[in-house]
Amino acid sequence: MGIIRNIAASLVLLRQSSIRNNHKVIMSRRLHARRTDGVDKNVWVEFTQLAADYKAVNLGQGFPDFSPPQFVQEAFCKAISGGPQMHQYTRAFGHPPLVKSLAKFFSRIVGQDIDPLEDILVTVGAYQALFCAFQGLIDEGDEVIIIEPFFDCYQPMVVMAGGKAVYVPLRPREGSAILSSGDWVLSADELASKITPRTKAIVINTPNNPLGKVYKTEELQMIADLCIKHNLLCFSDEVYEWLTYDGAKHIKIASLPGMWERTVTVGSAGKTFSATGWKVGWAIGSGNIIKYMKTIHQNSVYHCATAAQEAVAHGFEREYQLFGTPESYFQQLPAMLHHKRKKLALCLESVGLQPIMPEGGYFMVTDISSVKVDLNDPNTKDELYDFRFVKWLVKEKGLATIPVSAFYSPEHSKEFDKYIRFCFVKVNLTFLTKVVHLKKRLPVCQSFCLRFLLTGGLHARCRRGHLEKVESERVNLPPM
């Protein structure tokens, strides 16, 4: 597709009145750069708008409905009323107090002497850290392995950098009922088979969004072995590192032997301190790799906001002192969310949905395959089941969630279109009543095994294997 040159005679002069026509051709040449091709769709933009339009309870996007802890809020207020320098540019690669406290804090955990100036880059959220990693290190034709389900931005970021995404799915372990995110595993053979001479990096996310899987040491070691064997880079998205439940332990792949020099670890103040709107994140890694990300940073945003960085620095100072004690926010937050998580799971089970208990993170994925659908309308044939279900749930029940197939590659999304994702980082659980109301619309196994009917036309089979003729009302999704 080449760039069309202007050979036309004269340009139409346009009137300054407001124009609604989106398809007006202003320039006869191609306008946008090719790097923006195919990356214009975005599930968040679409679904946040939908939630807003229907004034739905937003359990889709991952943000808390409570405020950041008092100590960081106070630190932020203090910074705001601080000297004029708090409102002016700070050091481009990270406010000195922040990189110092991050270096101090994480050196202890990673077991590495982290240099605050060389090994850390502060970014506008973890999102921008990922962007700098892909832009700085991925070239045209490089392959990047992404483990599915994945936080949706990885794929367009790889594409925008000219790279090629290669997918490896987490799969439910053979035999067992899929009750926990720990039951979803990566096959070493399958992963190894995806590596080619063009593979540059692998992206991992632990705790995983959306499943909530917390990778164990053995699992990370398996990935590390392959990284070392094939000399790959590892981008490790660990924004939910402090949110693990049921004794699951977060392990940093960068702390495994041979991994520090090849890993970029991404973190988030937004998720750490329940302040997603502050958009402060960071990348930590060997200076040899971070330096390339710095070049992208200095040619894209250059600095991050000063006052918020100052506040986050204080947050980490405090947590460094209180690490491991009950007063630590990193203990208190997961303890609080542990219960919310349990409540949501029970509620979903009570209406016959099958939640996958997350070992970590903000989210719970639920199997919705027990809900029957009549695919009447040919217009909606192209949309995946979970997308349609989520839209119905927003419009009819005022509940906004996210369809999980959005976290899968185009090639695998059809296999995983029967799951939706809930964010449970909410103190206000009144939305659970809306979930309970779903019960009326779902068919129950007449053998009262409390398992819901899964598949098939008039004859359905529940998880326990009871064969039933479907008596109760089917759910009809309206045309989209």
Next chain:
Amino acid sequence: MSRHTHAKRIEGLDKNVWVAFTALAADPSVVNLGQGFPDIPPPSYVKEALAKAASVDRMNQYTRGFGHPSLVKALSQVYGKVYGRQIDPLKEILVTVGGYGSLFSAIQALVEEGDEVIIIEPFFDCYVPMVRMAGGKPVLIPLRLVSMKSGKKTITSADWFLDPDELAGKFNSKTKAIIINTPNNPIGKVFTKDELQMIADLCIKHDTLCFSDEVYEWLVYRGHQHVKIATLPGMWDRTVTIGSAGKTFSVTGWKLGWSIGPEHLMKHLQTVMQNSLYTCPTPLQEAVAQGLLLNYELMDQPECYFTSLADELEGKRDRLAAIVEEAGMTPVIPEGGYFMLDLSHMDEDEAYDYKFVKWMIKEKKLAAIPVTAFVGEESTKDFEKYIRLCFIKQDGTLDAARSILKSWTKDMQMG
């Protein structure tokens, strides 16, 4: 680690004048007239608005990706009045991480391999690396100091012009865009309507886009008027105009800016935004919205910060000009924005401005920025005798600079 090479797009882009010079000037004993940020406090109502926003739960969480609703509405109001047209807050505005972020989004969205981008020297230094990172080819054209009319004593930024024929010669079928900056950094030139019309005519003739960096739009001094190229006929549909909360409200550390333009261009900037950092900080956007609304009510009145800041800075401009002249140097008086100093009358070593500034910071504890940071290699010879001084500083800071320059000239006279 030989395979861990960087992506080609950053080849040769690692050097950055700010990274180098801010480190040098960070020494607290140095009087910093280098980097462009105020050491005067921002208006109290913006700080208060930020404190207030931060106390609201929802304001500490994600907001709309392309711009916090209250902010884009306020921008639409303020600029709707300035442009004299209705601006759609959702489709024609994008909030970014500073004016810098807007430049990045525009260039990434609309420039690629094979495109040429015309850049006027001296230019804010990021334009060239950003164009190169997008695969584009920068085509440079210098502003030229036209010989002084007889009887005229002071040089001003108005004495620097673009040669119309030279400019026309830079446009060809590959020219995708031209970047203009008015008021200009570092010279301080405020392009007149006629000059902008000349550029606009070429844009229309060659079907070129225009990226107009107007971050200093409110800092225009008496006798001059800021003109938006996007308001000229035929230009709205091909122009992305960039603004900055940091420069508007003296809060450079908030890193909020915006792009305004037609939907068919802005949608591509939005695509870049959603794939690079997704959203800007919420409480800061809320506070800027409040600041804009407050000043919208006061527009055209002296209490309006957009006017009062310019008045305050004009005084500082004149003060620094006097200080510098006293020291035997020749300032280039800016019509807007910032300052430039002419060194060519000083009998110094034949030092390049970089060497000079580094020496000046080290030996004289006075920081400035070398002007060749703002030009391409070919123009180095024409600009190496200039350094840039920032005067958006407390009077105390300017006085400190004065002391340094005074003792310096005394040394020279004695030596």
